[in-house]
Amino acid sequence: MSNRTGFIGLLFLSIAFAFLLAQFILSALQIRQLVQPLNPGGAEQPPSRRIVLISQELDNPFWRAVEQGAREASSAYGMELDYTGPFRIHAEEQIKLLQKAVASKADAIILQGIGDPAYRQWIDRAVDQGIPVIAVDTDEPDSKRLAYVGTDNLEAGRRMGELVIRSATGKPAQIGVLVGSDAENQQQRLEGFRAAISRSPELQLAEVKSSHISRLQAARQAEDMLTRLPQLSVMVGLSALDGIGIREAAARAKRPDVRIFAFDDLEETVEGIRQCAIAASLVQQPAEMGRTAVSLLRDYFGGQRPAPQHFTVTSVLDRSTLGAGTAGAVCR
């Protein structure tokens, strides 16, 4: 009995001791929190930087991938990332968002180049105020932007042309092209593509239309092209949602013979390749663009000026590179 009383007493004392210890730790933490703002010299961390990333379109999966890469890097470096963009592609809205980022005194800005003089002026104004700006995906070379991070778009267009040439049958073929927008990256891809296919006299570029980076518009434009130009046998989409839209249009127009070439590796593009509906895609590295842009900013804050151009790699995705699930299977 006395043993039992002793045990209970000990247990009681241990609980009381643990409670007091917890109270003590809690108060110590509270005191530290109160004292830190009064003691700037005592802060061990460098000041947290706020980066604003302005996309071409907020929920576009390509831009969400850029955001994801930028977010990973900024949290690894203890920086804050504000991701923003127009709900639907809208150059003027991009300009307003840039003005807002400058007015809010962001520490740095990452944005897509849109080739607009007013936008360029705001980039220059930001830089003059000490806010470094990095262009991703599309360059803004005539501005004071610190660097460009993204695909070499002229080269990517040329590679796309070579993909089409390689898959050509030797017979004359007419090609329909969709660009995503008027942005410089699309125009450069188109230029590279034209240059590459100009070496194959049997290939002719019949028409170029814009999808306004919308899958719905891509499907509409492609269906319209296939109806008006029934001789088209190849269709190429130069931005992320175009290949998927073209695939939809070819199915609606009952044209399974049309060879489709896409850009990027959105889930449905990969599925289209797996199912032999899309011949190949030229894949960019949007997450890498976001990561690299943030790490260049970190270096810049550490006193290093980056080189003006950082090209991210592209790769070809087709059934031979897809691997799992397609081995041995041959399309058409």
Ligand code: BGC
């Ligand atoms: C382009 C981006 C564009 C996106 C749209 C990508 O291929 O590089 O500029 O915003 O497609 O879906």
